[in-house]
Amino acid sequence: MSRNPFNPSWGTRPPVLAGRQEILQAVFEDLAAGPGHANYHHVFYGPRGVGKTVLLTEIAEHVHREWEWAVVDYSGTPEYGPRQALAEAAPALLRQLGGRRASAQGLPRRVEAAAPVPGRPLRASVELPGVDASQFLPLLQRLAELAQKRGAGLLFVVDEVQRARAQPDLELLGNTVQQLERRRGLPVSMAMAGLHNTPRHLARACTFFERQDKVQVTDLGPDATRVAYLEPLATGGIAIDTEALELLVARSQGYPFAIQLYGHRAWERVGEGGRLTLAEAMIAVEDADRWLAVNLYEPRWDRLDTTERAMVKAIAALGGTMVATRDIATAVGRTPSQLSVARHALLNEHHVVHTPRYGHLAFDLPGFDRWLAQTQDLGSLRLPPPRRPPRSGPSP
Ligand SMILES: Nc1ncnc2c1ncn2[C@@H]1O[C@H](COP(=O)(O)OP(=O)(O)OP(=O)(O)O)[C@@H](O)[C@H]1O
Ligand SMILES: [Mg+2]
Structure with a gap:
């Protein structure tokens, strides 16, 4: 059986990035405009499964592939922040940007310690101490200068930014990038994504973030949703009846995670060379809805x-x-x-x-x-009266 073009795992590359062309084009134009441009940094926010990670991935891969930019990429957690991400990425980036000579020149000791030794596996990232806060700016500056010399830039990617610590992690990153990009004109850009509270979370980190535009990532429109089904199905050699497609489009409501899940189930039912009928599509959708209930809705409700x-x-x-x-x-x-x-x-x-x-x-x-x-019974909404009603004053 050939590979299902709808990859089922979260966060991996979709078979087609439908409906995001406008966003991507704007981002690449902003980056091409160079440091100092008003929208040189990009913040995306939106609900789970709307396609934030794949958007970041596409941006990072594009700048790396097309422009040979250096990329530092990590997913925020309280334990793993920009200092660890930079420590882990720096040795390879120095080699990429500066060749052997640059990689040998005075790396902070902790970064050297993190460098991969041939034949020995890289230390687990949780164990990485990260570069010292005082080394963060000089190291990023050095990388950015090397990138600039090659006519490239450096992209610092932070996913799940709502989980990253506002202080000290995002504050350090924001202030450092502000220094390098705004004051020294170096090509260091940030691309970040997180849930809906991301703009507020960033505003708590430092004022530089307050001034950056934030782009809300929303569900796909019906046309983009059709493309998101049709292209991968065609790749997988599957024909689809119009009513079946319209059912999939109507039920997924443009929610990328649902599109991917419904598409995956539909493909599984029909297989390469087959034809997706309305009856098969209905079974696939019900099957996928059960999955959503068990894995997304019920666990949320239980909490x-x-x-x-x-x-x-x-x-x-x-x-x-x-x-x-x-x-x-x-x-x-x-x-x-x-x-x-x-x-x-x-x-x-x-x-x-x-x-x-x-x-x-x-x-x-x-x-x-x-x-x-x-x-649930949405007809009965009222809570029982509060246990201790507030007193309105001393009784007469
Ligand atoms: N534009 C798109 N076209 C087709 N499929 C997409 C698109 N965007 C996202 N997907 C698919 O939807 C799923 C969810 O995408 P992604 O993981 O990027 O969401 P997310 O917003 O990062 O979610 P979370 O907040 O949970 O991390 C992925 O399987 C991805 O392949
Ligand atoms: Mg994500």
């Missing part, structure tokens, strides 16, 4: 407490997008301030909703509203 559950049910009952917190409060029988702890947890801990506009909430997990409508 929510009673108030949080009442809130998400109310959001689903009220339409799922752009629901006023005030209306949610009325629906569950609380005041907005009585819901503020649960609201905060839904936003920042469970990542189930985001704030599309001040005072409003919307689901961050596409399809969650449909799953709630199918599995």
Whole structure:
């Protein structure tokens, strides 16, 4: 059996990057404009599975392949930050940019220690101490200068940026890049991506980030969704009936992760050289929906407490997008301030909703509203009265 063109694992390269041409073109134009350009750095944010990582990957691969840029690429965690990423990447980048001579010249000791020794595996990244904060700027500067001499640049990629520590990690990165790119005119650019709270998280790190444009990554439109199904199916030698395609398009609602999952299941049902009919597509979609329920929706639901559950049910009952917190409060029988702890947890801990506009909430997990409508009773939303009603003053 030949390879399924819809790769099932999260975060890997999609068979076709549909509907992102405009974003990519703008990014490459911004980078080509050089240091000092207003949009020299790029921040993407959006819900899980919308395609942020594949966008970063495409940008990084393009600048590396087409322009021979140096790339430092990592996924943020509290333990692994820009200092570790730079320590790990520097030896190979110095070789890439400067040849043997540059790699031998006075690397910070810790970086030398991290350099791969032929025949010995690279140390596990969690063990890497990272370059000292004081060495971070000189080392990045050196790499950027070498890149500049070759007419290239350096791209610092941070994925899952909401998980990276605002202090000291993102603050160090932001301040250093500001120094090098803005003040010294060196070609160091950042490309970052994270969930909806990313812009606020970055603003807490340093003021430089506040001033960068942030691009919201949204679901694909119907035309791009069709392309995202048709191209890989054609590659896999599968014909598809129009009704089957329209079913897949309607059910995935442009959510890239669902497209990939539905496409994968559909391909599996038909196999190379086959034809996807409406009946087969329906089975594939139901199969994939069960997977989504078990792996995405049910685990999220299990983690929510009673108030949080009442809130998400109310959001689903009220339409799922752009629901006023005030209306949610009325629906569950609380005041907005009585819901503020649960609201905060839904936003920042469970990542189930985001704030599309001040005072409003919307689901961050596409399809969650449909799953709630199918599995929960959205007719009964009211919470029992609060256990200790606030006293209005001393009793007479
Ligand atoms: N434009 C696209 N066209 C086709 N498939 C896509 C597109 N964007 C993303 N995908 C597919 O959707 C899935 C999710 O993409 P990706 O992992 O980049 O999402 P993400 O936003 O980084 O999610 P998370 O927040 O969970 O990390 C991947 O399997 C990817 O192959
Ligand atoms: Mg990702």
